[in-house]
Amino acid sequence: NAGVTQTPKFRVLKTGQSMTLLCAQDMNHEYMYWYRQDPGMGLRLIHYSVGEGTTAKGEVPDGYNVSRLKKQNFLLGLESAAPSQTSVYFCASSKGYEQYFGPGTRLTVT
Protein backbone atom coordinates (compact mmCIF):
# COMPACT_ATOMS: atom_id res chain seq x y z
CA ASN A 1 0.00 0.00 0.00
CA ALA A 2 1.25 3.46 -0.88
CA GLY A 3 -0.86 5.05 1.84
CA VAL A 4 -1.45 8.75 1.17
CA THR A 5 0.31 10.32 -1.78
CA GLN A 6 0.43 13.95 -2.87
CA THR A 7 1.19 15.49 -6.26
CA PRO A 8 3.23 17.59 -6.89
CA LYS A 9 5.94 17.70 -4.19
CA PHE A 10 7.04 21.25 -5.02
CA ARG A 11 5.53 24.09 -7.01
CA VAL A 12 6.27 27.75 -7.63
CA LEU A 13 3.42 29.98 -8.80
CA LYS A 14 3.14 33.61 -9.73
CA THR A 15 0.49 35.72 -8.08
CA GLY A 16 -2.86 35.22 -9.81
CA GLN A 17 -2.05 31.84 -11.31
CA SER A 18 -4.16 28.79 -10.54
CA MET A 19 -3.29 25.22 -9.71
CA THR A 20 -4.67 22.00 -8.29
CA LEU A 21 -3.05 19.78 -5.68
CA LEU A 22 -3.93 16.09 -5.84
CA CYS A 23 -4.22 13.78 -2.87
CA ALA A 24 -4.77 10.05 -3.31
CA GLN A 25 -5.23 7.30 -0.72
CA ASP A 26 -5.45 3.56 -1.21
CA MET A 27 -6.78 2.63 2.23
CA ASN A 28 -10.47 2.98 1.38
CA HIS A 29 -10.84 5.73 4.00
CA GLU A 30 -14.06 7.71 4.17
CA TYR A 31 -12.61 10.92 5.57
CA MET A 32 -10.02 13.12 3.87
CA TYR A 33 -8.51 16.44 4.91
CA TRP A 34 -6.36 19.29 3.63
CA TYR A 35 -4.13 21.20 6.06
CA ARG A 36 -1.58 23.94 5.66
CA GLN A 37 1.51 24.27 7.83
CA ASP A 38 3.13 27.63 8.40
CA PRO A 39 6.10 28.48 10.64
CA GLY A 40 5.04 29.26 14.19
CA MET A 41 1.38 28.45 13.54
CA GLY A 42 1.08 24.69 13.46
CA LEU A 43 -1.16 22.85 11.01
CA ARG A 44 -4.53 24.38 10.22
CA LEU A 45 -7.47 22.64 8.56
CA ILE A 46 -8.50 24.10 5.20
CA HIS A 47 -11.28 21.77 4.02
CA TYR A 48 -12.33 18.23 4.68
CA SER A 49 -14.62 15.55 3.25
CA VAL A 50 -16.67 12.91 5.04
CA GLY A 51 -17.24 10.84 1.89
CA GLU A 52 -17.35 10.78 -1.87
CA GLY A 53 -19.18 13.83 -3.24
CA THR A 54 -19.08 15.77 0.05
CA THR A 55 -16.89 18.65 1.20
CA ALA A 56 -16.90 21.02 4.17
CA LYS A 57 -14.99 24.08 5.33
CA GLY A 58 -12.34 23.93 7.98
CA GLU A 59 -10.61 26.69 9.91
CA VAL A 60 -9.00 28.57 6.98
CA PRO A 61 -11.02 27.87 3.79
CA ASP A 62 -10.83 31.27 2.06
CA GLY A 63 -9.06 31.25 -1.31
CA TYR A 64 -9.33 27.47 -1.71
CA ASN A 65 -11.80 25.07 -3.28
CA VAL A 66 -11.96 21.30 -3.03
CA SER A 67 -13.59 18.38 -4.76
CA ARG A 68 -14.07 14.70 -3.89
CA LEU A 69 -15.40 13.11 -7.06
CA LYS A 70 -13.87 9.73 -6.25
CA LYS A 71 -13.50 8.20 -2.81
CA GLN A 72 -9.76 7.79 -3.15
CA ASN A 73 -8.99 11.32 -4.38
CA PHE A 74 -9.29 14.75 -2.75
CA LEU A 75 -8.33 17.79 -4.84
CA LEU A 76 -7.37 21.21 -3.48
CA GLY A 77 -7.63 24.13 -5.89
CA LEU A 78 -6.24 27.64 -5.80
CA GLU A 79 -8.09 29.78 -8.34
CA SER A 80 -5.96 32.93 -7.99
CA ALA A 81 -2.83 32.32 -5.93
CA ALA A 82 -1.64 34.95 -3.45
CA PRO A 83 1.71 35.22 -1.62
CA SER A 84 -0.17 34.52 1.64
CA GLN A 85 -0.81 31.02 0.31
CA THR A 86 2.89 30.18 0.37
CA SER A 87 2.94 27.20 2.69
CA VAL A 88 3.39 23.46 3.00
CA TYR A 89 0.16 21.62 2.28
CA PHE A 90 -0.61 18.26 3.82
CA CYS A 91 -3.36 15.85 2.94
CA ALA A 92 -4.61 13.25 5.39
CA SER A 93 -7.18 10.47 5.46
CA SER A 94 -8.90 8.49 8.18
CA LYS A 95 -11.42 5.73 8.67
CA GLY A 96 -11.69 6.01 12.45
CA TYR A 97 -9.98 8.55 14.63
CA GLU A 98 -6.38 8.05 13.54
CA GLN A 99 -5.29 10.24 10.65
CA TYR A 100 -2.66 9.21 8.09
CA PHE A 101 -0.71 11.99 6.42
CA GLY A 102 0.88 12.41 3.03
CA PRO A 103 4.44 13.75 2.55
CA GLY A 104 3.33 17.29 1.78
CA THR A 105 3.49 19.78 -1.09
CA ARG A 106 5.69 22.85 -0.70
CA LEU A 107 4.07 25.76 -2.56
CA THR A 108 5.70 29.13 -3.11
CA VAL A 109 3.72 32.03 -4.56
CA THR A 110 5.85 34.94 -5.80
Add this chain to the structure above:
Amino acid sequence: KQEVTQIPAALSVPEGENLVLNCSFTDSAIYNLQWFRQDPGKGLTSLLLIQSSQREQTSGRLNASLDKSSGRSTLYIAASQPGDSATYLCAVSPHQTGANNLFFGTGTRLTVIP
Protein backbone atom coordinates in the same frame (compact mmCIF):
# COMPACT_ATOMS: atom_id res chain seq x y z
CA LYS B 1 -11.72 28.61 19.54
CA GLN B 2 -9.49 25.78 20.68
CA GLU B 3 -5.87 26.81 21.30
CA VAL B 4 -3.15 24.17 21.65
CA THR B 5 0.22 25.07 23.16
CA GLN B 6 3.38 23.00 23.35
CA ILE B 7 6.24 23.73 25.69
CA PRO B 8 9.16 23.79 25.22
CA ALA B 9 9.46 24.78 21.56
CA ALA B 10 12.84 23.05 21.38
CA LEU B 11 14.64 20.56 23.57
CA SER B 12 18.11 19.05 23.40
CA VAL B 13 19.06 16.04 25.53
CA PRO B 14 21.92 13.52 25.68
CA GLU B 15 21.25 9.99 24.47
CA GLY B 16 19.74 7.70 27.08
CA GLU B 17 17.93 10.41 29.01
CA ASN B 18 14.22 10.16 29.79
CA LEU B 19 12.21 13.21 28.78
CA VAL B 20 8.74 14.73 28.90
CA LEU B 21 7.03 16.87 26.28
CA ASN B 22 4.06 18.99 27.29
CA CYS B 23 0.85 19.90 25.53
CA SER B 24 -1.97 22.08 26.85
CA PHE B 25 -5.34 22.98 25.35
CA THR B 26 -7.84 25.66 26.27
CA ASP B 27 -11.16 23.84 25.75
CA SER B 28 -11.45 20.64 27.76
CA ALA B 29 -14.39 19.38 25.66
CA ILE B 30 -12.26 17.21 23.42
CA TYR B 31 -13.03 13.87 21.83
CA ASN B 32 -9.46 12.62 21.62
CA LEU B 33 -5.84 13.73 21.55
CA GLN B 34 -3.11 12.51 19.23
CA TRP B 35 0.65 12.77 19.34
CA PHE B 36 2.49 12.88 16.02
CA ARG B 37 6.11 12.81 14.94
CA GLN B 38 7.34 14.91 12.01
CA ASP B 39 10.76 14.46 10.46
CA PRO B 40 12.27 17.38 8.49
CA GLY B 41 10.64 17.74 5.08
CA LYS B 42 8.31 14.82 5.73
CA GLY B 43 4.70 14.22 6.66
CA LEU B 44 3.31 13.36 10.06
CA THR B 45 3.36 9.92 11.62
CA SER B 46 0.80 9.11 14.30
CA LEU B 47 2.42 7.88 17.53
CA LEU B 48 -0.38 7.59 20.05
CA LEU B 49 -4.09 8.39 20.23
CA ILE B 50 -5.87 8.84 23.57
CA GLN B 51 -9.64 8.88 23.74
CA SER B 52 -11.20 11.41 26.10
CA SER B 53 -12.28 8.58 28.42
CA GLN B 54 -8.72 7.26 28.74
CA ARG B 55 -5.91 8.44 31.01
CA GLU B 56 -2.92 7.12 29.10
CA GLN B 57 -1.62 5.09 26.19
CA THR B 58 1.68 3.31 25.75
CA SER B 59 3.65 2.19 22.73
CA GLY B 60 7.14 0.85 23.26
CA ARG B 61 9.27 3.57 24.88
CA LEU B 62 6.48 6.14 24.52
CA ASN B 63 3.80 6.88 27.07
CA ALA B 64 1.18 9.58 26.65
CA SER B 65 -1.08 10.76 29.43
CA LEU B 66 -4.20 12.89 29.32
CA ASP B 67 -5.77 15.05 32.02
CA LYS B 68 -8.81 16.39 30.23
CA SER B 69 -10.15 18.44 33.11
CA SER B 70 -6.94 20.46 33.38
CA GLY B 71 -6.41 20.59 29.62
CA ARG B 72 -3.03 18.87 29.63
CA SER B 73 -1.22 15.97 28.02
CA THR B 74 2.34 14.75 28.32
CA LEU B 75 4.43 12.54 26.09
CA TYR B 76 7.09 10.61 27.98
CA ILE B 77 9.99 9.16 26.01
CA ALA B 78 12.15 6.66 27.84
CA ALA B 79 15.82 6.03 27.13
CA SER B 80 16.01 8.53 24.27
CA GLN B 81 17.94 7.65 21.12
CA PRO B 82 19.36 9.81 18.30
CA GLY B 83 16.65 8.35 16.03
CA ASP B 84 14.05 10.05 18.24
CA SER B 85 15.23 13.43 16.95
CA ALA B 86 12.22 15.03 15.25
CA THR B 87 9.44 17.52 15.87
CA TYR B 88 6.63 16.21 18.06
CA LEU B 89 3.13 17.61 17.57
CA CYS B 90 0.04 17.17 19.64
CA ALA B 91 -3.45 17.65 18.25
CA VAL B 92 -6.93 17.60 19.77
CA SER B 93 -10.24 16.75 18.21
CA PRO B 94 -13.26 18.74 19.41
CA HIS B 95 -16.54 17.25 20.44
CA GLN B 96 -19.49 16.84 18.13
CA THR B 97 -17.85 17.11 14.75
CA GLY B 98 -18.64 14.80 11.87
CA ALA B 99 -15.04 14.17 10.93
CA ASN B 100 -12.12 13.95 13.28
CA ASN B 101 -11.02 17.54 12.72
CA LEU B 102 -7.79 18.27 14.53
CA PHE B 103 -6.38 21.39 16.16
CA PHE B 104 -2.59 21.27 16.30
CA GLY B 105 0.04 22.73 18.55
CA THR B 106 3.18 24.26 17.04
CA GLY B 107 5.36 21.37 18.14
CA THR B 108 8.47 20.63 20.17
CA ARG B 109 11.67 20.12 18.21
CA LEU B 110 13.65 17.37 19.93
CA THR B 111 17.36 16.76 19.39
CA VAL B 112 18.96 13.72 21.01
CA ILE B 113 22.73 14.07 21.13
CA PRO B 114 24.78 10.86 20.73
